[in-house]
Structure formats: structure tokens, C-alpha cells
Amino acid sequence: MKRKDVLILFCLLLLILTLYNSNTTTSFQHVNDASLVTIPVNSIEDFEISSNTEFTLYAISGDGSELEPWIIRDKDVYDPTADIGIYIHGTTDYFQLVNCTVRANRYDVCIEDVAPDTATVKNCTFNLSATGLGIINSLGAYVRDCLAYDCVSAGFEADNASDILYMYNEAYNCDRGFEIKSSYSADMFWCEAYDSGYDNCFHVEDSWDVAVQNCIANGAVANGIYFENCTDGYAGLNSCFDNVEHGISIWDSPNTFVELNTFVNCDLGVYDDDVEDLLSLDVQWDNTVNGEILFYGENLVDFTFSATPRPEIILVNCTNIMINGHNDFAQHTTVNILVHFSKSVIIQNCNFIDTGVALAFFNSEDFKIIGCSFTGDEMIGGMSTFSSSKGLIQYNNFHDILYAGIAVNDYSNNITIIENHFGNMYLYAISLDYETEDNYIYHNNFINCSSFYSSYGVDQGIDNFWYNETLQEGNYWDSWVSGPYDIYGSAGSQDLYPLGGIYVIPEFTISTTMISIVSLLTLLSLVVIGSRRK
Numbered sequence: 001m002k003r004k005d006v007l008i009l010f011c012l013l014l015l016i017l018t019l020y021n022s023n024t025t026t027s028f029q030h031v032n033d034a035s036l037v038t039i040p041v042n043s044i045e046d047f048e049i050s051s052n053t054e055f056t057l058y059a060i061s062g063d064g065s066e067l068e069p070w071i072i073r074d075k076d077v078y079d080p081t082a083d084i085g086i087y088i089h090g091t092t093d094y095f096q097l098v099n100c101t102v103r104a105n106r107y108d109v110c111i112e113d114v115a116p117d118t119a120t121v122k123n124c125t126f127n128l129s130a131t132g133l134g135i136i137n138s139l140g141a142y143v144r145d146c147l148a149y150d151c152v153s154a155g156f157e158a159d160n161a162s163d164i165l166y167m168y169n170e171a172y173n174c175d176r177g178f179e180i181k182s183s184y185s186a187d188m189f190w191c192e193a194y195d196s197g198y199d200n201c202f203h204v205e206d207s208w209d210v211a212v213q214n215c216i217a218n219g220a221v222a223n224g225i226y227f228e229n230c231t232d233g234y235a236g237l238n239s240c241f242d243n244v245e246h247g248i249s250i251w252d253s254p255n256t257f258v259e260l261n262t263f264v265n266c267d268l269g270v271y272d273d274d275v276e277d278l279l280s281l282d283v284q285w286d287n288t289v290n291g292e293i294l295f296y297g298e299n300l301v302d303f304t305f306s307a308t309p310r311p312e313i314i315l316v317n318c319t320n321i322m323i324n325g326h327n328d329f330a331q332h333t334t335v336n337i338l339v340h341f342s343k344s345v346i347i348q349n350c351n352f353i354d355t356g357v358a359l360a361f362f363n364s365e366d367f368k369i370i371g372c373s374f375t376g377d378e379m380i381g382g383m384s385t386f387s388s389s390k391g392l393i394q395y396n397n398f399h400d401i402l403y404a405g406i407a408v409n410d411y412s413n414n415i416t417i418i419e420n421h422f423g424n425m426y427l428y429a430i431s432l433d434y435e436t437e438d439n440y441i442y443h444n445n446f447i448n449c450s451s452f453y454s455s456y457g458v459d460q461g462i463d464n465f466w467y468n469e470t471l472q473e474g475n476y477w478d479s480w481v482s483g484p485y486d487i488y489g490s491a492g493s494q495d496l497y498p499l500g501g502i503y504v505i506p507e508f509t510i511s512t513t514m515i516s517i518v519s520l521l522t523l524l525s526l527v528v529i530g531s532r533r534k
Contacts, residue, residue, distance in 0.1 A: 313336070
């Protein structure tokens with residue numbers, strides 16, 4: 001399973017968080033969808049314009065020149081069986097589509113192969129089709145003050161288009177609010193997209209020089225703003241609220257500039273298998289998550305984090321990093337600490353509560369996670385690794401987590417998971433995915449860690465060990481009865497030496513003992529004081 005597939009699985013499970021999000025404050029009040037589905041009294045059937053002369057059949061004024069464009073106004077097209085409601089293609093005259101309401105099947109309105117800078121769409125409404133407005137193989141279209149809702153694919157789509165300008169448009173309850181594909185210089189300013197049913201509010205793919213600026217992305221089941229396989233993108237001054245995955249997600253998109261964005265109950269995600277592409281990103285220090293400035297660090301060496309609150313930390317190509325004692329990471333987001341291509345990162349004595357996946361390591365090595373707490377009914381996974389190695393996970397407490405305490409993925413190897421507590425997991429405590437190998441798991445306690453699988457662990461990898469052969473000791477499983485403990489998965493792994501009782505973890509024992517000593521001293525002091533008063 002690839003890293004992106006695993007993250008998608010994590011994020012699908014984040015759907016459960018929408019129950020929380022529905023109780024948070026948002027800036028939108030929606031009209032019930034049913035009240036919007038009305039059949040215009042004077043509606044007409046679909047129509048097509050494929051030559052300049054045909055504009056005269058539908059325009060109320062104009063001559064097709066730049067100064068006097070054809071004006072097609074106040075058309076109510078209601079034809080749910082029609083493939084396209086209004087189809088304009090192959091024309092060279094200037095035209096404007098103004099104040100029209102359209103409902104069709106595949107496209108409400110499709111503008112295709114028209115001459116550069118000739119198309120304008122203003123104050124139109126599109127609904128209940130696959131795509132509201134599609135602009136295909138065209139250059140220089142202008143779309144302003146339009147509304148698209150309940151579209152099962154996209155509210156607004158640009159495909160193989162260039163120099164498209166969207167301003168003050170709104171999309172809601174569309175799978176994708178705005179979708180830009182294989183396009184150049186398509187800009188979205190002051191647009192709003194929310195409640196994207198199954199995908200992203202703003203989706204930009206295989207494109208370059210695309211800007212999303214001063215926009216609102218709210219309530220996406222996936223990401224608020226999403227760039228994939230793009231170049232020279234811009235995301236700035238946007239407000240992203242309550243998106244289940246990231247507020248802004250950058251995948252394999254070098255030279256993207258990110259600044260002055262506000263994230264509430266979501267965050268920033270950057271992903272790429274090429275370190276140079278990641279280093280080409282320009283993420284400014286003025287993006288905030290839940291009111292605090294997120295930290296984005298590149299090429300840091302021998303860096304220790306101060307006590308300054310950091311809701312999210314992203315590290316790229318860093319070495320010898322210490323994150324110690326941080327307890328103020330953002331809640332109800334996707335990732336608290338995201339690490340790429342880094343070495344010797346130590347995270348210790350930190351608390352992670354009610355986030356999607358607290359820690360994620362990509363292509364990193366020699367990391368240590370020590371003495372941390374991962375908890376919360378809304379936490380999907382404690383931590384995950386992708387193509388990472390030589391890690392130590394020790395003295396941590398994973399409990400009340402929905403998906404998995406630790407997920408080891410994508411060729412991750414030589415990770416030692418030792419002396420941790422796992423309790424109250426829904427699916428499993430530890431997952432070793434395909435192509436993982438030589439990982440060691442022993443001296444851990446597993447209590448009530450799955451109501452789904454036959455064991456508390458899953459192993460699909462190669463030569464992973466759930467015990468220490470030298471010590472002939474494995475882990476404590478409260479579901480163990482006798483003999484070796486079978487680990488679910490294609491690897492056929494077993495804990496050959498399950499422990500008969502809870503393993504006493506020194507780190508936790510010391511803390512408990514110190515608390516007991518302090519309590520005893522306090523009690524003795526009270527007794528002494530009381531005796532003196534007598």
C-alpha cells in the first residue's frame with residue numbers, strides 16, 4: 001500500500017470528525033437544498049451555439065465585437081435529460097452569459113474551443129448536474145459572481161484552459177467546488193467553496209501558475225485547497241475552516257508559494273518523494289493554525305525548539321532536531337508534526353490530543369519518540385512512518401485511539417518499538433504494512449486494542465519480529481490464552497514468547513514511584529503538623 005493510499009485511508013476515517021465539526025462555528029448559513037430545486041415557470045430547453053451567426057438566435061443585444069459583445073441574458077434552462085444545458089463552442093465573437101439559471105445532466109454550461117478572451121459569464125446559477133460550468137480548450141475566459149451547488153463532479157471546471165479568471169464565485173455541496181486540470185494561469189480570487197461532498201473545495205491538478213487567493217474553503221470531506229503535480233502555484237490569504245484532511249495540501253508541486261493563510265480545525269500538508277522539490281516550496285512564517293503560527297523549517301541543523309507554542313511543525317531536510325515537552329499542538333487537525341528527509345529527530349515528553357495522526361515521518365532515519373502521550377477519541381492514529389528507518393519508539397502511552405497507535409508503511413525498516421503502553425484501540429495497536437521488514441516489537445503492553453481484528457497487531461511485511469529472541473520475551477497481550485500469539489496478516493507472524501503479566505516499564509514505574517513518595521511525604525508532614533498543634 002502506497003503512502004498516499006494509507007493517508008487517504010486515514011483521512012476517510014476522519015469523516016467521523018465531521019460530527020465534531022458540525023458543532024463548531026462557521027461563517028456560512030445554508031438554505032435547505034430542497035428549497036432551491038425549483039422549476040422555472042418560463043424555462044426553456046437546452047440550446048447550442050456553434051457559429052457566430054447563431055448568437056443572434058439567443059442574444060438580446062450586441063454585435064459580437066469587443067466593445068459590443070453578444071449579451072445572452074435571463075435564460076432559464078431546465079432540462080435534466082440534456083447532456084449540456086447551454087453549449088457554446090467554435091466561436092470567435094465576443095459574448096457574455098448573464099443572469100442565467102441552468103440545470104442539465106453532464107454540464108449546465110460548457111464553453112469549448114472559443115477564441116481567446118471572448119467569453120464572459122456573470123451572475124449565473126448552476127445546479128444538480130455533474131459539472132456546473134465547464135471551460136475547455138479555451139483561453140482568457142472571465143467568470144464572476146456565479147453560484148454552483150449540488151453538482152456531483154465540480155461546480156466550476158477548467159480543463160486545458162489558460163488565463164481563466166474566477167472572481168467572487170461560490171460553490172457548495174459539490175464534490176469539488178473548483179477544479180483546474182491541465183491548465184495554465186487560472187486564477188481564483190475571492191471565491192468561496194464549502195461542504196464539498198467527497199473531495200476538495202479547490203482542486204488544482206497537472207497545472208502551472210495557478211493562484212488561489214483571498215478564498216474561503218470550508219467543510220471539505222478531503223482538503224480545502226489541493227495542488228497535485230503542479231508548478232509555480234500560489235496559495236495566499238485564504239481562510240480554511242473545518243476541512244477533514246488538510247486546509248491546504250501540496251502534493252508533488254514544486255515552487256508553490258504559501259503565505260498568510262488562516263487554518264481553523266485543519267492545517268497545512270506538504271508531500272513529495274523528491275527532496276529538491278520539497279525544498280523549492282516557499283512557505284512563509286505567517287500561516288496560522290487555530291490562532292497560532294505554524295513552524296516550517298528547512299535545512300535546520302542542531303536545532304532545539306523553544307517553549308513557544310507551535311500548533312504544527314513541518315521539517316524538511318533537517319538534522320539533529322530536539323522537540324521536548326510541547327503540550328500545545330493543535331487539536332482537530334490532520335498532522336501535528338510532519339517530517340521529511342530528516343535525520344536524528346528526537347521528540348520526547350510531548351502530549352498529542354485529538355488530532356488525526358500526531359506524527360508522520362517520510363524518508364527519514366535515526367528518529368526517536370520517547371515518553372510521549374497519544375490520546376483522544378478523535379485521534380485516528382498516533383504516528384506513522386513511510387520509507388523511514390532506524391527509529392526508536394519507547395516509553396510512550398497510546399490509548400483511546402480510533403485507528404492505530406503506530407502504522408509502519410512503505411519500506412520502513414529497522415524500527416524498534418519497545419516498552420510502550422497501548423490501550424483501548426478500535427482497529428489495532430500496531431500495523432506493519434507491505435514491504436516493511438526487520439522491525440522489532442517487544443516488552444509492550446497491549447490491553448483492549450481491537451474490536452475488529454483477531455489480534456491486536458497486523459503484519460503484512462517481511463521478517464518483522466514481535467519478540468526478542470535473545471531474551472526470549474515478547475509482549476503482554478490481555479487477549480492471549482496460551483502458546484504463541486498469532487499476529488493477523490499475510491506475514492504469518494507470531495509473538496513466540498508472550499508475557500504472562502503486564503510488563504513493568506521503568507520509565508512509567510519511576511514516575512509512579514515518585515508520585516507515591518511525594519504523597520507519602522505530604523501525608524507525614526500533615527501528621528507532624530497536627531501533632532504539634534496538639
